[in-house]
Amino acid sequence: MNMHCPIPFADSDCILPAHGGGGRLTQQLIEEVFYPAFGNPLLAQAHDGCVFPVEKGRMACSTDSFVVSPLFFPGGNIGHLAIHGTVNDLACCGAQPLYLTAGFILEEGLPIHTLRKVTASMQEAAQKAGVQIIAGDTKVVERGKGDGIYIHTTGIGRVPEGVHIAPHRAQAGDVVLCSGPIGVHGMAVMSARGSLGFETSLQSDTAALHPLTIPLVEQIHEVHVLRDPTRGGVATTLNEIAASASVHIVLDEALLPIPEPVRAATELLGLDPLYIANEGVLLAILPEKYAPQALRILRSRPEGRDAVQIGHIEAGRPLVRIKTPYGGSRIVDMPSGEQLPRIC
Secondary structure, three states, rough: OOOOOOOOOOOOOOOOOOHOOOOHHHHEEEHHHHHHHOEEEEEOOOOOOOOOOOOOOOOEEEEEEEEEOEEEEOOHHHHHHHHHHHHHHHHOOEEEEEEEEEEEEEEOOEEEHHHHHHHHHHHHHHHHHEEEEEEEEEEEEEEEEEOEEEEEEEEEEOOOOOOOOHHHHOOOOOOEEEEEOOOOOHHHHHOOOOOHHOOOOOOOOOOOOOOHHHHHHHOOOOOOEEEEEOOOOOHHHHHHHHHHHEEEEEOOOOHHHOOOHHHHHHHOOOOOOOOOOOOOOOOEEEEEEEEEHHHHHHHHHHOOOOEEEEEEEEEOOOEEEEOOOOOEEEEEOOOOOOOOOOOO
């Protein structure tokens, strides 16, 4: 008797539970979707892990997860975010990003053509950022127990000798620079959620930031802090720095680069732009004497053409304070909740 176990729905155009089972459909997904998208000699090792070369020096590592809703939004998608988010975390350590791993949690029923679009976006972003995806994993959850795709990425980068970037290094006498308009990504994602009933021309600012950070740390050896104000926005990021360094950060409201469409949308929704997520914005903290040089460096790149100084650091109680155009000031506190869910 000729008995065999057939491959279940091998020609399905949607993700099936068997795609996460480790068998033939898993291998088919790897060979037909992931290898064509990410193929490189290191990934082609096809082992449980990847053996890769490293240069002499210190290494940086960062890991992140991406659960944005909707998956596609003006100016980008979850694939772009998965690359840029981790690359930027490495960049803000002062590192040159080198390698990424990618884990995919896929929901049963996800159209495979959607997965192909996401992986193509990831590879496009990775190539532009000069990084290789060298290892990965795939799991499938039952229909209704996920939102199509969740992506988890881990990145490895090399930190040049003499570069020491850390939140606790912020100190009195430093200034706070911002590479460009804030709140754009969050509002672009929110506009894609049709239930909110507002429209905008905003496009997500998602981008890799190491074209800004690398020349900055190469030319200015006293850069103290670099951060990308993603989840929680500029306010949350600066509060974390103030707490870590025990410093008093003072912002000038008149200098904050808030585009008018962001200002209008946040007023409509009752939100504060300072707490809105960004995906292509850099905050740099360094001694005041280097501010003109740093701004020239940032503005020499497309990603930083609108760079401005938005504040300075004083000794005093660890907090963030903002000076208003009317001569007063208010404290910008750490948020107690989440203004915008599923932004990055």
